[in-house]
Amino acid sequence: MIHQQTLTLQTKGRGTIEITAEVERIVAASGVRTGLCNVFIRHTSASLIVCENADPSVRQDLERFAARLAPDGDPLFRHTMEGPDDMPAHVRSILTQTAITIPIADGSPAFGTWQGVFVWEHRTHPHRRSVVVTVMGEA
Amino acid sequence: MIHQQTLTLQTKGRGTIEITAEVERIVAASGVRTGLCNVFIRHTSASLIVCENADPSVRQDLERFAARLAPDGDPLFRHTMEGPDDMPAHVRSILTQTAITIPIADGSPAFGTWQGVFVWEHRTHPHRRSVVVTVMGEA
Amino acid sequence: MIHQQTLTLQTKGRGTIEITAEVERIVAASGVRTGLCNVFIRHTSASLIVCENADPSVRQDLERFAARLAPDGDPLFRHTMEGPDDMPAHVRSILTQTAITIPIADGSPAFGTWQGVFVWEHRTHPHRRSVVVTVMGEA
Numbered sequence: 229m230i231h232q233q234t235l236t237l238q239t240k241g242r243g244t245i246e247i248t249a250e251v252e253r254i255v256a257a258s259g260v261r262t263g264l265c266n267v268f269i270r271h272t273s274a275s276l277i278v279c280e281n282a283d284p285s286v287r288q289d290l291e292r293f294a295a296r297l298a299p300d301g302d303p304l305f306r307h308t309m310e311g312p313d314d315m316p317a318h319v320r321s322i323l324t325q326t327a328i329t330i331p332i333a334d335g336s337p338a339f340g341t342w343q344g345v346f347v348w349e350h351r352t353h354p355h356r357r358s359v360v361v362t363v364m365g366e367a
Numbered sequence: 368m369i370h371q372q373t374l375t376l377q378t379k380g381r382g383t384i385e386i387t388a389e390v391e392r393i394v395a396a397s398g399v400r401t402g403l404c405n406v407f408i409r410h411t412s413a414s415l416i417v418c419e420n421a422d423p424s425v426r427q428d429l430e431r432f433a434a435r436l437a438p439d440g441d442p443l444f445r446h447t448m449e450g451p452d453d454m455p456a457h458v459r460s461i462l463t464q465t466a467i468t469i470p471i472a473d474g475s476p477a478f479g480t481w482q483g484v485f486v487w488e489h490r491t492h493p494h495r496r497s498v499v500v501t502v503m504g505e506a
Numbered sequence: 507m508i509h510q511q512t513l514t515l516q517t518k519g520r521g522t523i524e525i526t527a528e529v530e531r532i533v534a535a536s537g538v539r540t541g542l543c544n545v546f547i548r549h550t551s552a553s554l555i556v557c558e559n560a561d562p563s564v565r566q567d568l569e570r571f572a573a574r575l576a577p578d579g580d581p582l583f584r585h586t587m588e589g590p591d592d593m594p595a596h597v598r599s600i601l602t603q604t605a606i607t608i609p610i611a612d613g614s615p616a617f618g619t620w621q622g623v624f625v626w627e628h629r630t631h632p633h634r635r636s637v638v639v640t641v642m643g644e645a
């Protein structure tokens with residue numbers, strides 16, 4: 229069995245948006261009880277992470293860490309035509325995930341207690357983002 | 368064909384534990400000859416890497432690199448209630464892998480000669496960690 | 507349906523090689539219309555990224571970023587027997603991807619407009635690299 233669905237998200241600029249509930253809903257709707265769920269973001273300046281979803285300060289600290297590692301306007305970068313946040317966004321994307329494949333057990337993504345899946349917008353301005361969720365497995 | 372199994376590991380605190388042999392055993396037991404093997408860790412302060420498995424000094428250097436990049440007690444971090452190693456553990460986790468999907472060819476994971484898959488514990492204290500292995504494919 | 511094929515590439519030393527067209531060709535040949543395409547590199551000193559494929563200056567900046575993060579000959583590293591670029595290559599590999607799983611929709615990898623998949627050679631000398639592409643899904 230295969231089920232595929234595209235999520236469209238409007239981001240508010242840099243920051244994380246949790247999509248765990250949407251992914252769980254797609255898995256439930258698929259009827260797959262055991263299998264795999266692939267989440268894929270169709271962009272190179274926004275990415276995916278699996279992260280603690282209890283305390284928002286964790287994601288705020290990740291943001292601070294990313295800003296230190298690849299600051300906006302970093303003089304290292306030459307690809308600057310699309311703005312001071314463009315190359316930092318590409319760097320953050322390749323250091324995190326474009327695709328994450330999660331096991332399905334008993335009809336749900338087998339996340340640990342504290343795990344959630346997030347879209348991480350890396351551009352400072354709002355963007356429309358597209359995420360493909362593909363579920364494969366057995367009923 | 369789908370086969371799913373959970374590995375439970377007791378870590379000794381920060382460091383890597385190779386699970387290549389366990390993953391190979393699960394693939395062999397599944398009877399799948401061609402397909403995919405997904406390895407997923409159900410935590411946000413321990414992660415997975417595929418790394419050279421010949422010389423342990425490679426993983427020691429990775430540990431030194433991670434400690435330089437996100438040191439324990441880094442004043443950048445505000446989420447410090449769970450200890451000085453907690454945010455560094457989340458950072459190390461999002462920069463490495465929560466999930467890795469490995470091809471299966473001729474009944475085995477198609478690792479290169481020097482590749483092994485490792486659980487990387489990022490907390491300084493020992494933890495019990497859970498890893499889900501899902502095998503899908505054809506006999 | 508499962509289809510598996512190995513790509514062999516000769517790199518020219520450090521830098522990226524786009525393999526999007528090769529991956530698209532393998533997906534087309536498989537006959538799969540909806541499913542997943544796993545790309546896996548069988549090495550620990552070269553890796554995979556999904557990155558903007560329009561402007562080559564993006565990948566040049568990624569190279570500059572990686573060189574700042576883990577420079578060749580970094581005195582931090584003790585595993586130096588295989589050369590000053592060996593540990594930096596392992597670090598770059600674990601911070602990017604060994605495996606990427608891409609959804610297939612309407613018979614093609616569902617890449618976004620600006621996305622391409624690249625092999626990133628991290629050693630300074632040319633190497634022969636092997637990439638396994640596995641396609642699973644329905645016609």
